[in-house]
Amino acid sequence: xxxxxxxxxxxxxxxxxxxxxxxxxxxxxxxxxxxxxxxxxxxxxxxxxxxxxxxxxxxxxxxxxxxxxxxxxxxxxxxxxxxxxxxxxxxxxxxxxxxxxxxxxxxxxxxxxxxxxxxxxxxxxxxxxxxxxxxxxxxxxxxxxxxxxxxxxxxxxxxxxxxxxxxxxxxxxxxxxxxxxxxxxxxxxxxxxxxxxxxxxxxxxxxxxxxxxxxxxxxxxxxxxxxxxxxxxxxxxxxxxxxxxxxxxxxxxxxxxxxxxxxxxxxxxxxxxxxxxxxxxxxxxxxxxxxxxxxxxxxxxxxxxxxxxxxxxxxxxxxxxxxxxxxxxxxxxxxxxxxxxxxxxxxxxxxxxxxxxxxxxxxxxxxxxxxxxxxxxxxxxxxxxxxxxxxxxxxxxxxxxxxxxxxxxxxxxxxxxxxxxxxxxxxxxxxxxxxxxxxxxxxxxxxxxxxxxxxxxxxxxxxxxxxxxxxxxxxxxxxxxxxxxx
Numbered sequence: 001x002x003x004x005x006x007x008x009x010x011x012x013x014x015x016x017x018x019x020x021x022x023x024x025x026x027x028x029x030x031x032x033x034x035x036x037x038x039x040x041x042x043x044x045x046x047x048x049x050x051x052x053x054x055x056x057x058x059x060x061x062x063x064x065x066x067x068x069x070x071x072x073x074x075x076x077x078x079x080x081x082x083x084x085x086x087x088x089x090x091x092x093x094x095x096x097x098x099x100x101x102x103x104x105x106x107x108x109x110x111x112x113x114x115x116x117x118x119x120x121x122x123x124x125x126x127x128x129x130x131x132x133x134x135x136x137x138x139x140x141x142x143x144x145x146x147x148x149x150x151x152x153x154x155x156x157x158x159x160x161x162x163x164x165x166x167x168x169x170x171x172x173x174x175x176x177x178x179x180x181x182x183x184x185x186x187x188x189x190x191x192x193x194x195x196x197x198x199x200x201x202x203x204x205x206x207x208x209x210x211x212x213x214x215x216x217x218x219x220x221x222x223x224x225x226x227x228x229x230x231x232x233x234x235x236x237x238x239x240x241x242x243x244x245x246x247x248x249x250x251x252x253x254x255x256x257x258x259x260x261x262x263x264x265x266x267x268x269x270x271x272x273x274x275x276x277x278x279x280x281x282x283x284x285x286x287x288x289x290x291x292x293x294x295x296x297x298x299x300x301x302x303x304x305x306x307x308x309x310x311x312x313x314x315x316x317x318x319x320x321x322x323x324x325x326x327x328x329x330x331x332x333x334x335x336x337x338x339x340x341x342x343x344x345x346x347x348x349x350x351x352x353x354x355x356x357x358x359x360x361x362x363x364x365x366x367x368x369x370x371x372x373x374x375x376x377x378x379x380x381x382x383x384x385x386x387x388x389x390x391x392x393x394x395x396x397x398x399x400x401x402x403x404x405x406x407x408x409x410x411x412x413x414x415x416x417x418x419x420x421x422x423x424x425x426x427x428x429x430x431x432x433x434x435x436x437x438x439x440x441x442x443x444x445x446x447x448x449x450x451x452x453x454x455x456x457x458x459x460x461x462x463x464x465x466x467x468x469x470x471x472x473x474x475x476x477x478x479x480x481x482x483x484x485x486x
Contacts, residue, residue: 034483036400037420037471043405045440046371049463053401053419055474058087058117058444059128060455068113069095069386069454071446073142074429077154080175084119085433087126088156089446089456090140091115095386097139102221110138114158114168117456118176123435123442131156131168131180138162139218146199146208148240155240156180157210159194161218165210167240183241185234187248192216192229200262200271202233204291210234211273213257220256225279228253231260233294251286252298255279259310265324266343272296274326276310283310283326285343299344303337306330306349312429314365316374318410327352327376329360334378336410353416355380357485358400364430366441368461373406376414377443379427387451389423394485399425399450401459401471419459420471422479424450436460450479 043051061068070092079086093111114132119125132140139161145154153170160166165188171178188194192214199208216229230250238245251260251273259276266272270291275284283303286296307330314327323339326347330337333354337347354360358380368375382399384392392398401419426449435442435458443459453475462468 035421035481036418036483037422037473037481038469040467041417041470042467043369043403043417045369045463049465050467051369051417052462052464052468052470052472054460054462054472056124056458056460057474058126058456058458059089059115061452063128063455064113064115064130067093067451068115069093069448069451070097070112070139071448071454071456072428073140073159074431074444074446074456075143075145076431076433076444077145079116079145079154079170080118080173081153082118084121086119087117087444087456088143088145089115089117090137090143090158091454092139092141092161092448094139095451097219098383102219104221106219108139108162108218110135110162112137112140112160112162114140114143114156115456116156116175123458123460127176129176132158132166132182136166136182136184141194142196144197144199144210148208148236157197157199159197159212161193161195161215163190163193164188165194165197165212165234169241181241183243185246186243187234187246188212188232193218195258196260198260198262202262202271202273202288202291203294204270207236209236209294211251211260211262213260213275215256215258215278220279225255228255229257231257231273231275235294249294251275251296252284254284259313261313263315263324265315265339267323274310274313276308276313276328278309278311281307281309281331283308287343301337302346303330304346304348306332306335306337306351308335308337308349312362314363314376316365318374318406327363327365329363334360334363334376334404350411352376352414353404355400355402355416357395358382358397358421361426362428362430362445364432364443366432366443368403368441369405370440371406371408373408373410375403375406377401377403377430377432379425379430379445381426382422382424382449384423386424386449389480392423392482394483398423398482399427399447399479401427418470418484420473421482421484422450423482424453424479426450433458453479 094108118127156168254277256278270288273286283301285299289295334352380400383397
C-alpha cells in the first residue's frame with residue numbers, strides 16, 4: 001500500500017471521528033437552542049423570578065367531537081350566573097379561506113359554530129356546547145355578550161362574515177341544555193359581510209346599541225376596495241326577538257371597514273366609536289356629541305410616523321398623561337399612537353416591536369411582569385398550509401406567541417420575549433385573566449389556521465427560581481416548533 005493511500009485512510013478516520021463529535025457536541029444543542037418554545041426563558045418578573053408559559057386546552061376538535069376549525073372571536077362573561085366566568089367563541093369552520101388573499105369566485109361553505117365554554121372553580125374544567133351553527137352562523141368572525149332582554153342573563157350577538165348578525169337569547173338557568181331562541185337581524189341579510197360586532201349604550205337610555213362594520217365581502221377583491229361599505233349602528237326599541245324592534249342607521253362608509261369599537265376615547269364620560277378601514281389604512285374617531293342621543297361628530301385620526309387600519313385595537317394610558325392611547329398593528333409593526341391635545345392634532349406613532357417575518361394579529365394589554373406598567377402579548381397569523389405542517393421555511397409567516405416588556409418609558413425600546421413559534425397557528429384574540437388565582441396574569445385565547453389544533457386555550461404564566469423552557473404545549477403531538485430566521 002502506498003503512503004498516499006495510508007494518508008487517505010487516516011484522514012477518512014479522522015473525518016468520521018470529527019463528524020461524530022461535531023454532531024453530538026454542536027449540532028444537537030444548536031438544533032434545540034433556536035427552537036423558541038424549547039429554549040430557556042430570559043424573561044423575569046419584578047421579583048426576579050423567571051417567566052415561562054404552559055398551555056391548557058379549553059376547546060378543540062377532540063373535545064367538540066367534530067371538525068372545529070377557524071377559531072376567531074372571543075369574549076368572557078358569566079353566562080349561567082354561577083359565579084364563574086364563561087367563554088363565548090366563534091369558529092369559521094373553513095380551512096381554505098384566507099382573509100388576506102382574494103381568490104376570484106371562491107365562496108366559503110355556509111358553516112361555522114358559536115360555542116360556549118362554561119367555567120368552574122377549576123381552570124382546567126370546562127363544559128362546552130354549541131349554541132348556533134351552519135346557516136345560522138356562516139363563517140362567524142366576532143361575538144359580543146350583552147343582556148338585551150333585561151332578564152339578568154347575558155345574551156350573545158355574533159357577526160357572520162358570510163352574511164348577517166344573529167341575536168341568540170340566553171334561555172337562563174337552562175343555558176347548558178336548552179335551545180337558545182334566535183333572530184337573524186333582517187336588516188343585515190344580503191348586505192355583505194359583517195366582520196365585527198360591539199355593544200354599548202351611546203344615548204344613555206339604559207338600552208345598549210350594536211355597532212357593526214360591514215366590510216362588503218368575506219374575501220374582498222379589487223372592486224371591493226374601490227367602493228365604500230357602511231359602519232352600521234342598530235338601536236333596539238322592543239323585544240330583541242322581533243324583527244321590527246331593530247332600527248338601523250349608518251355612521252359612515254369606508255373601503256373595507258373592519259372595526260367600530262365603543263370606547264370613551266376623549267374621557268368625557270360617554271362612549272365614542274373608533275372605526276378602522278383596511279382599504280384606506282386609517283382610523284376614524286366618532287365623537288359622541290352629548291351622551292343623550294345618537295349624534296356623532298366624525299374626526300379623522302391623522303398619524304405621524306405610521307399607518308394603522310385597526311382590525312384589533314387595545315387602549316391604555318401608556319405615557320401617563322391621563323388620556324387613552326391606542327395600540328394596534330401598524331405599518332412598522334406593533335405600534336402605539338399618542339393621543340394629542342387637542343384630539344384633532346396629529347397622533348404621534350411609536351413602535352413597540354415586530355414579529356417579522358410573522359404578521360401580528362391579536363394582542364392584549366396587561367402588566368405581565370408585575371412591575372406596575374402595561375406590557376403587551378401578541379400573536380401572529382401563519383400563511384402556510386392549515387391542515388398539515390407542510391413545506392415552510394423559517395422566513396415564512398408562521399404562528400408565533402410573544403410578549404413585549406414595557407421599558408417604563410413607553411417611547412423607549414420595548415424588549416420582546418418570544419414564547420413559541422410553530423408552523424401553524426393564527427392567534428386572533430387574547431383576554432387577560434388570573435385564571436389560577438396565583439397573583440399573576442394568564443391569557444385566554446383562540447387559535448386558528450392549524451387544523452386539528454384550532455380552538456380555545458389558556459396560557460398559564462409560570463414563575464420559577466431558575467430559567468425554564470419558554471413554552472410547555474398541552475399536546476404531545478403538535479405543529480412543529482421552528483426557529484427564527486436569524
